[in-house]
Amino acid sequence: MKRNATLLVLAGILFASVVIGVAVGPVWIPPQKIAAILTNLVVPTNRTWSEAEAIIVYQIRLPRTFMALLVGAGLAVAGVAMQALFKNPLADPYVLGASSGAGFGAALVISLGLVSAIFVPPAAFAGAVIATFTVYALSMIGPRSSVSLLLLSGIALSTLFSALISYLMFVAGENLHQLVFWLMGGLWASRWEYVEITFPVILIGTIVIYAYARDLNLMLSGEESAQHLGVAVENLKKILLVTVSFVVGVAVAFCGIIGFVGLIVPHVVRTFTGPDHKALIPASALFGGILLIWADIIARSAIPGSEMPVGIITALLGAPFFMYLVWSRRKNIF
């Protein structure tokens, strides 16, 4: 009951955030007007808005807000899965190299001038899969993977891919501007076509991860214990790493590298849902959506007349939080 109430409250906040996300911007569009414009798409209503306002709501802000919701939710759920799989509170797609791998894949095709929804997502996904499985393979000792090796190789691979991305930027020439802007992480380019690709990937990814909620709970008691309780540990890792790669790949392809969402959200959500993944996964999805919508609102309104990449906002929130985590857990680790 308590769990459902939590989810309901989060869903309510998410809905309000979407409305505010669409309303806020250089031009304020009141919620009634947004409602009217959207209603008009289905049932023709009395016109109380200008054509420009309709375009802003429907073509610009709505896809952008949805994109923020989807990417925030996807990264948060990916973070939940990785933290449980690797039993490490500091694990997230960013730390484990998936984001940089996806970033490199995407940067490679962008620097070749192939800036399109056809090329970028598959390249980003391929990069994420390669990075994730390289890290995974490096961390294997015998038939099992070691958590500390996994984190170390994740960091090594992140560094490698970051260097490769820098190299691409160095030689990018006329595509540099596009590459830099994309890389910093931003939602400004969001369009309905992107939402149409992102939505099913992240929805299915979240459902798959949720389907393994019970197994993720068991993973927390250690890999051997999980197996003794019937979890096919190595299979679970492979399924979830592929799923996470898809989610991260699509997020990075359209919005660049947005760090720390996958790290912060699961920790914050755990404080009110507890560790049970059956509550943690849906609540993290909702909370991730809320967080990124608000980060995007701040990114586009902090400096009037211009907008920051949303990655800056999440990093500004996330890095201190990361430090706080290290601080508060320093007694427990080692």
Add this chain to the structure above:
Amino acid sequence: MGILEKEGGSEIGGPGRVRVDGVDCYYVETHALNNAQLTVRPGEVIGLVGPNGSGKTTLIKAISGVLKPQVGIITLDGVDVYQIKPKRLAQQMAVVPQSTDTFFFDFTVEEVVLMGRSPHIKFLGTESTNDYDVTRKALEMTDVAQFADRKIAELSGGERQRVIIARALAQEPKILLLDEATSQLDIGIKIEIFDLVRRLAASGIAVIAAIHDLNLAAQYCDRLLLLNRGEIIADGAVEEVLTQEHIAEAFGVSALVRKHPITNAFSITLLPHHTPGERSSETVHVIPGGGKGAPIIHALVQKGLSVSAGVVNTLDSDYDVAEYYGIECAVEAPFSPISSEVDSRNVQLIQEACIVVLPNICFGPANLKNLEAAALAGDKLVILEETPIESRDFTPGVAQRLYGDLRERCLVFTELATLVEHVESHIG
């Protein structure tokens, strides 16, 4: 080996029968298990004993399906354990590890025990009322029901381990593996848990437990496997396995193995390394009885002195100690008065000795000759008197009179340590 042999070559067993056949396990460099053979029957409690690194945990891991042996096969009801899906295996086999991961700590006790039901829940399924019933029962059996809503983190180590055992019970396994599951717990909780293990075995569950504590293993197991450096060096009933020779081979220490007078279980006392120093040619003779001689014999031998003893009967614990140290001894059959033959042997030992020690023993008609023999020691006699002779005399005052005479003529000590010190300085 008797029990194992009876199994013969038969393959098919009832449900919950584990068979380990010619299993070798290697870690990167080390040979952790070599040609392990084992058949486990339902309702049997098998203890794995042996020093650290002997392969107990490796064997548990191999059986539980997490460490695939390089050679050999482990079967459950005739099927290779490594061909069984983890979920199906977990429906039949539960494992209690030595300790639990700390990432687990925010779950409540009930949530953790309910996790034991997960092998029985279908993919995407939810817990049934039966699952909750089984969980409740497991909580009660392990006496942690009162903590059901508390977080694991708030419990003590012992309570936590009971919760993990409850989780294993919630799996309703046919085979329960305990990997030194109680080694970090207080003795009282150990006993509680092993009492529970016995009840589970009585209900048909096979239990395989790696146990550090030999006495605990001896008390609770039907059968023991003694491992040393990856080899099973003994397999059988407790008395077949826990012999002085086996313990010396596996642990490199000397041990005293006897049946405990109360529980009738085997009790093992590990003794310090017995390295006789420069034995003096001069011997100290101890007149034992009722276990009172043992500490003196032990102390004197540890000082490197040459010791003889007598007369003692073979049921006396003093006899075990004398035998263990291989000292010269005048021995009588149990419940018999000292025969003149044995008595003269004892008198001879007394005459050869340069000091004779009379401990705080009781006297009755059967051993009165020991007191008479002590009188022959003359001024070589020293007495350890911890309680007055009146309370130790079960003769009609004969012993008291004799003892009183002796007491007049020799040194009397009230503490073992000072007596030993005196003897040592006198000889040394």
